Amino acid sequence: MRAESASTLVLWFGASALTLSRAEIGETTSLARWRARLCALTGIAPDLQYLCWVSWCSDLEPPLRVGPEMRADGGLPVEEALPALVALAEARAELLGPARGSSHSSLLLLRRDESSxxxxxxxxxxxxxxxxxxxxxxxxxxxxxxxxxxxxxxxxxxxxxxxxxxxxxxxxxxxxxxxxxxxxxxxxxxxxCLTAAVVVEALRWFKREHFQWVHRPACERCGEEAVRLVGLDAPTELEAVHAAGRVEVYECSPSERGCGQLLRFPRYNDAVYLLTQGRRGRCGExxxxxxxxxxxxxxxxxxxxxxxxxxxxxxxxxxxxxxxxxxxxxxxxxxxxxxxxxxxxxxxxxxxxxxxxxxxxxxxxxxxxxxxxxxxxxxxxxxxxxxxxxxxxxxxxxxxxxxxxxxxxxxxxxxxxxxxxxxxxxxxxxxxxxxxxxxxxxxxxxxxxxxxxxxxx
Incomplete structure (x- = not known):
């Protein structure tokens, strides 16, 4: 699955990987001509081929990178005059950037359609x-x-x-x-099995004593529970510390009992924080x-x-x-x-x-x-x-x-x-x-x- 070698590259098509040698790719063949070779291998016509790099690098966040479609008529730095291997290497380098961790890459071939x-x-x-x-x-x-x-x-x-x-x-x-x-x-x-017995006890403790289900958060200022969702917001710097992916924004009911304050409900993805401090959420938390x-x-x-x-x-x-x-x-x-x-x-x-x-x-x-x-x-x-x-x-x-x-x-x-x-x-x-x-x-x-x-x- 490694694609670092200049002599081979891995092409992922369907449910399997094909390892192609330099001879099979061609040293000076243009990407457009190489697509004809891919057509012979996979049956996908050149004008229907969606070709992109997929790379995994351990020090990137997220670790998986899916590059844009590579085309021979522009887009990524792929030129007709460049040898196919050089063009593919440049596209992969741009995808990974300055990453230092170990990386694995594959060239992914899909049929260009809504299903893919x-x-x-x-x-x-x-x-x-x-x-x-x-x-x-x-x-x-x-x-x-x-x-x-x-x-x-x-x-x-x-x-x-x-x-x-x-x-x-x-x-x-x-x-x-x-x-x-x-x-x-x-x-x-x-x-x-003692393990299953421990899981049963943990289920009981977690639901009945430790964690709280949140449908809508109660107002922290007045305690009113009649709040309504008004939209989503990006996490603040402090909320991002605990890996908040998004923040639900609610409005406290501006009634006699409510105060009209806006409430933020971050959807955290930090398991340590959720278990030790947050202790509330929905099924993901x-x-x-x-x-x-x-x-x-x-x-x-x-x-x-x-x-x-x-x-x-x-x-x-x-x-x-x-x-x-x-x-x-x-x-x-x-x-x-x-x-x-x-x-x-x-x-x-x-x-x-x-x-x-x-x-x-x-x-x-x-x-x-x-x-x-x-x-x-x-x-x-x-x-x-x-x-x-x-x-x-x-x-x-x-x-x-x-x-x-x-x-x-x-x-x-x-x-x-x-x-x-x-x-x-x-x-x-x-x-x-x-x-x-x-x-x-x-x-x-x-x-x-x-x-x-x-x-x-």
Missing amino acids: AKSLAFMMRVLQQWQQARCLDERAVEQVRASGVVPVARLEQAAEDHLSSIVRSELRDEAASGDAAEISGAFPITEI WAQAFALALRVCSVPRVRLVFDFEDHIWTEFWSESSEMWIHADPCEEVLHEPHLYSRGWGKALSWVIAVEVGRDACYLEDRSRVYIPSEGWPSMKQRQERVAGDISVATGLLRLLSALSGGEFHEATHATVVEPPEASASGSERQTSLRPRQSGALEWIASRGENGPAPTNP
Whole structure:
């Protein structure tokens, strides 16, 4: 995937990469003639080829750079008289600028149409989510652990107590059935997953005690809650310190109870700040902070999962089941992947998981896990509306992962096996697929997340 060598370059087309040698490119061939060569390789006519550089550099923010279209009739510094390799090298140098970090690049070839434009936008949105996830590194974990804001010992003790109660219950059941003679000592605690039990306790603590859902912020001056959204604003220098992507601006009701003041509600993307100080927000803030809380509780692998219909949650890896387990802090729900489709009534398209706490971009398409199999045919239609050609969009996810040194996977079937550690949450585990619980009722209804539409008898 490296394109630094003058003797080769990598061309990404569809879902795979082609490594082209200098002989295949031609030392003095113009870019226009080289496009004819690309046509022979890919079947895309020269006048329909959208050619651009995609580069990943570790010391850039964001790390991924997608260059503008390269044309032989002007635009970027690509001239007919220049050898193709020299022109391509100049275009890549301009894209990366003075970056010093390690870089990986590929020349991307797409068909110039509306579908490809959607696919590029799709890849950039996935990158935005990964940028949230990459902030959850070991340094962030240690910073929060030192603050003491997460009651780790309390959560772990509660999890162990709950597991012990399950063991005692099983021993009593076996004794009552006449199998007590076969039991020698206590049931091995290692056979029940402590990690899942800790996640259950963390879900309860996070939602009930620690984090606050914000529909509209209350006025800090007069306490009035009747505020209305008046627009968006760029973050101030102070708000940008905690990675505020945008700021919602509200107006306090200028009534007898209100004061008419303008209120700012920054949408922060700093998980450490959100978990230790901010402690409020909507699903994006909840997922980031909760994922970091799980890492502080020594849950070894956690990742963010988001759908393109505007919700985000977490998953943790179960060693005993060898599978990723769904955990939504907003709903205090464990292992209910069909909650959104069947409970909320959402028509999901793409569901993408982004690995937490690594420098590389580790992605997995989880759409078939969170969408029931009967919804897969219509899912494909929605995916095309969002990201254009599905094979091209999937190829771009592979490209993003490969350039960063990560991996991309596709989950090809739904999670139908009940993980053995699900019993760790006992009778309080959320089993009913209910409409959305987090947020104001009118807001939930406006998003179509108040349950599936009634069917005619």
